Amino acid sequence: MCRVKQDERERGATLCEISLSVLLFIHLITSRSLYLQTRSVVSFPHPGIYVWETASPQSPLPSPSFGPKGKKNWVLDPSGDGYYQWLLVMMVPIAYNWIFLICFLEEGLLVADPGAIAWRYVASRAFWRDVASLLPTDLLYLWLGLGCPLGVRANRLLRSPRLLEALDRAETRTARPHAFRLAKLVSCILAGIHWHGCLYFALSGHIGFGVDNWVYPNTSDPDFGRLLRQYLHSFYFSTLVLTTVGDTPEPSREEEFLFMAGGFLLAVLAFATIMGSVASVVVDMGRAEAAFLPEHDPVKAYLRERQVEPQLRRRVENWLQHLRMNCKMIREDQALRHLSPNLRAQVAAAVHVPALRKVQIFRHCERSFLEELVLRLQPQVYVPGEYVCRKGEVGREMFFVREGQLAVVAEDGVTRYALLGEGHYFGEISILSIKGNLSGNRRTANIRSLGYSDLFRLSKGDLAEVLAEFPSAKEALEAKGREILLQMGQLDTQVEAREEAQRREEQRRTQALQLRLDALQTRLARMLAGLESGALKLTLRLERLEGGRGGEGPPERP
Numbered sequence: 030m031c032r033v034k035q036d037e038r039e040r041g042a043t044l045c046e047i048s049l050s051v052l053l054f055i056h057l058i059t060s061r062s063l064y065l066q067t068r069s070v071v072s073f074p075h076p077g078i079y080v081w082e083t084a085s086p087q088s089p090l091p092s093p094s095f096g097p098k099g100k101k102n103w104v105l106d107p108s109g110d111g112y113y114q115w116l117l118v119m120m121v122p123i124a125y126n127w128i129f130l131i132c133f134l135e136e137g138l139l140v141a142d143p144g145a146i147a148w149r150y151v152a153s154r155a156f157w158r159d160v161a162s163l164l165p166t167d168l169l170y171l172w173l174g175l176g177c178p179l180g181v182r183a184n185r186l187l188r189s190p191r192l193l194e195a196l197d198r199a200e201t202r203t204a205r206p207h208a209f210r211l212a213k214l215v216s217c218i219l220a221g222i223h224w225h226g227c228l229y230f231a232l233s234g235h236i237g238f239g240v241d242n243w244v245y246p247n248t249s250d251p252d253f254g255r256l257l258r259q260y261l262h263s264f265y266f267s268t269l270v271l272t273t274v275g276d277t278p279e280p281s282r283e284e285e286f287l288f289m290a291g292g293f294l295l296a297v298l299a300f301a302t303i304m305g306s307v308a309s310v311v312v313d314m315g316r317a318e319a320a321f322l323p324e325h326d327p328v329k330a331y332l333r334e335r336q337v338e339p340q341l342r343r344r345v346e347n348w349l350q351h352l353r354m355n356c357k358m359i360r361e362d363q364a365l366r367h368l369s370p371n372l373r374a375q376v377a378a379a380v381h382v383p384a385l386r387k388v389q390i391f392r393h394c395e396r397s398f399l400e401e402l403v404l405r406l407q408p409q410v411y412v413p414g415e416y417v418c419r420k421g422e423v424g425r426e427m428f429f430v431r432e433g434q435l436a437v438v439a440e441d442g443v444t445r446y447a448l449l450g451e452g453h454y455f456g457e458i459s460i461l462s463i464k465g466n467l468s469g470n471r472r473t474a475n476i477r478s479l480g481y482s483d484l485f486r487l488s489k490g491d492l493a494e495v496l497a498e499f500p501s502a503k504e505a506l507e508a509k510g511r512e513i514l515l516q517m518g519q520l521d522t523q524v525e526a527r528e529e530a531q532r533r534e535e536q537r538r539t540q541a542l543q544l545r546l547d548a549l550q551t552r553l554a555r556m557l558a559g560l561e562s563g564a565l566k567l568t569l570r571l572e573r574l575e576g577g578r579g580g581e582g583p584p585e586r587p
């Protein structure tokens with residue numbers, strides 16, 4: 030109960046961390062976007078939320094306007110209510126370390142004492158990093174003005190380890206880690222291009238808008254003065270540079286050359302990183318699948334190399350395709366091999382016990398029996414027309430039908446004696462050593478898969494081990510087997526009667542022997558008692574004799 034609560038608390042804290050870190054991420058990006066905005070002009074359509082229009086380099090703070098063609102750019106005024114409310118939202122991620130007490134492990138135990146948690150946090154490097162990231166550097170705007178260059182709020186970036194931690198956690202917990210990794214990569218690329226675009230715009234402003242072909246065009250031109258146009262132009266320019274597509278205007282000043290060189294170097298690094306990340310994601314995807322699916326290529330190469338007949342090759346290929354398309358896992362134990370035995374048993378039980386419950390004889394079995402059983406089951410998939418077992422073969426395993434249809438067929442492979450579907454089992458007769466079974470350990474029938482069948486295979490040894498602990502299940506299996514054998518005329522009831530008579534005879538003989546043994550033991554005990562009393566008498570007489578000789582009296586008559 031306590032553990033569940035703890036889990037819930039942890040989950041809640043992690044969710045908070047993730048959502049707050051995402052907010053922080055947005056905040057970081059937004060804070061950078063503000064650079065573009067700080068070079069804009071304010072107009073006042075509503076108290077609190079302001080409409081900003083583009084400023085020209087010549088007039089950093091021109092008079093308020095609604096922009097060309099009455100179009101409005103909805104952004105936040107740093108002195109308005111809207112920005113204040115935004116800051117309140119952003120205060121949550123900043124203050125969450127003070128609100129949420131995140132427990133830590135000491136010698137494997139969770140420490141939940143607030144004092145200890147606080148001390149640990151204060152002594153950690155994260156504390157100083159958080160403090161530095163909280164410094165209200167925004168106040169510098171008051172001194173430097175809204176048009177101050179980048180870097181004033183750079184300390185907010187110190188929060189990025191939290192973001193990375195949140196992303197890391199999310200990656201571990203998400204059901205689709207590959208998609209998540211790709212999304213993360215794309216977000217990083219977009220953020221990189223965004224920041225590069227901001228730098229380009231800042232540098233253009235520094236050099237002067239429209240002074241040459243390379244910089245951002247003159248913002249006094251209504252077309253280039255709109256915030257959206259400024260942003261998209263800068264973003265596009267940076268995309269060209271960072272993807273090394275080229276086709277960018279020739280730089281003509283030292284700053285421009287430096288910026289372009291830096292951009293190209295960054296592009297090379299980014300390209301290598303992207304290629305590496307994408308390759309690793311693709312390889313990981315393949316590896317994860319290969320953990321429980323058979324590899325196509327080696328099998329196909331083998332069949333080709335050994336010149337296996339085309340029909341059989343096609344069957345194998347169909348089988349491989351069926352596994353892949355229907356996500357049939359035949360190597361589940363491989364996928365779960367790193368789990369502890371206990372956890373593996375729990376996972377196997379959670380996945381397979383419902384399927385086993387559909388098997389009639391297991392419907393009312395104890396859960397412990399089924400849990401024991403699922404650990405030993407091996408998934409198998411058969412293609413249409415394939416024989417799972419043939420009459421006369423030595424039985425080494427039995428099967429449970431998880432999905433699909435199979436038929437008990439005659440030698441011709443067509444005549445059906447019985448149909449087996451979900452929840453049925455077969456192959457138990459030859460491995461159970463049923464008394465009177467004339468087939469011994471040989472299969473009593475042919476079993477053929479009608480379509481694709483998904484089975485559980487249980488080896489003879491594993492079945493024996495499990496049944497040894499659960500005799501009621503053994504009796505149920507044997508009873509069903511005897512019934513089938515009886516129908517087939519393969520059960521020698523005489524053998525059973527003979528065996529029963531023999532058993533009774535043996536019992537009778539054992540009892541007779543026991544009686545004789547008891548009688549012999551009684552006689553022996555009597556003899557021993559007689560012997561003992563005789564010996565005692567003899568001893569007494571000898572003592573008396575010795576006593577008489579000592580007193581020189583006449584010897585006593587016997």
Ligand SMILES: Nc1ncnc2c1ncn2[C@@H]1O[C@@H]2COP(=O)(O)O[C@H]2[C@H]1O
Pocket residue numbers: 418424437446447454455456457458459460471472473474475476513
């Ligand atoms: N008439 C039948 N109905 C259902 N199952 C059968 C029938 N005949 C044979 N079987 C199953 O087919 C299996 C073939 O292998 P076994 O003899 O080990 O065990 C056999 C039974 O489980």
